[in-house]
Amino acid sequence: MRGVVFLGNRRVELREFPDPEPGPGEVVVRIGAAGLCGSDLHAYRGERAQTHISGHEPCGTIAALGAGVTGWRAGERVIVHHYAGCGQCKYCRIGYDQLCLHGHRTFGFGAHGANADFLLVPARCLVRLPDALSFAEGAAIACGTGTAYMALTKLGVSGRDTLAIYGQGPVGLSATLLGKAMGARVIAVEVAEPRRALARELGADVVLDPQSEDPVAAIRELTGGGGGGGNPRLHRPSGRAGAGGAECTGVRPSLLRGGRRDGDPGAEPGYHPPPPDPLRVLDFPQRGLGRMRAVDRRAGHSPGSPGHAPLPPGGGRGGLPDV
Ligand SMILES: [Zn+2]
Ligand SMILES: [Zn+2]
Numbered sequence: 001m002r003g004v005v006f007l008g009n010r011r012v013e014l015r016e017f018p019d020p021e022p023g024p025g026e027v028v029v030r031i032g033a034a035g036l037c038g039s040d041l042h043a044y045r046g047e048r049a050q051t052h053i054s055g056h057e058p059c060g061t062i063a064a065l066g067a068g069v070t071g072w073r074a075g076e077r078v079i080v081h082h083y084a085g086c087g088q089c090k091y092c093r094i095g096y097d098q099l100c101l102h103g104h105r106t107f108g109f110g111a112h113g114a115n116a117d118f119l120l121v122p123a124r125c126l127v128r129l130p131d132a133l134s135f136a137e138g139a140a141i142a143c144g145t146g147t148a149y150m151a152l153t154k155l156g157v158s159g160r161d162t163l164a165i166y167g168q169g170p171v172g173l174s175a176t177l178l179g180k181a182m183g184a185r186v187i188a189v190e191v192a193e194p195r196r197a198l199a200r201e202l203g204a205d206v207v208l209d210p211q212s213e214d215p216v217a218a219i220r221e222l223t224g225g226g227g228g229g230g231n232p233r234l235h236r237p238s239g240r241a242g243a244g245g246a247e248c249t250g251v252r253p254s255l256l257r258g259g260r261r262d263g264d265p266g267a268e269p270g271y272h273p274p275p276p277d278p279l280r281v282l283d284f285p286q287r288g289l290g291r292m293r294a295v296d297r298r299a300g301h302s303p304g305s306p307g308h309a310p311l312p313p314g315g316g317r318g319g320l321p322d323v
Contacts, residue, residue: 001118002016004053004115005053006049006052006169006317008047008049017053019118020112020118020120022066023064024067025066025124027069027120028120029058029113030117031058031119031255032060032077032138033138035059035136036146037170040107043258052108052111055107055113055115056143057139057143057191058082059106059136060074061075061076061078062078076128078128079126079142080107080121080125082113082142083104083106083125084097084122086102086104087122088306101232107121114139145226147185159184161184162187162223168199180202180204185205186204187219187288188204
């Protein structure tokens, strides 16, 4: 089969690989569509040559099933969740393979990925793709739209909420679409006009251009001041917009990702994370797992209060308490 390998410095190569054979519990997926997202661009633009097939947003049909696979049949349309853990530990058993206590493989990053004719994965990584959705839509859901959905689900978004969503790229636009579907009032913040137009099209109640107006002041105004009563919440205020987003509400959610820090190849260029203290970590209570935390710096919340560990200097996975 053919597979696309990133050679570093924006070079790619189409290479021949042996067709995969499914082992026990595994399936081979014939790829119908594979997405590219920002995570891929880090590897594509980076200097290091990869040896594995790229692509972590796979969607297609089941081509072959290994021994012991039940509940699936050849030809079924599927999305692939691109993390595979041990399948046995407490995190894997509830679907959080990315937190596997014994390490995980990531298809497209270190393990062969989706930019190929076929992809070999454990059957437990499959998600059914409804007939109403195309392969391209399934590929988008595999990572970006799924990321937005998970964040909103963790926040427990409902008709009580106002969401301020900083950035209307694929993940932010997905959050706008899903946030509206969950009943929230959505304020979309975006610098690029075509994306602001898309945000309007997808139902954002208010669309702000932070180049022409102060989004913090605007959001405060829209929510009756400082978010009080409106209960605004933020989705993924990463990058430079994040610090401003924090000022809207007094609560600064922070998506802490895999130990990345400023200066790492994966860190956003020019992004300098704000100092981590004196802040306090709040776990989202509905789903105690995952790495999404809110950092509360409202008056009366001092660092080191009982029951909450302070965010370690530099943040990142290594220093975080187990949740
Ligand atoms: Zn992705
Ligand atoms: Zn595990």
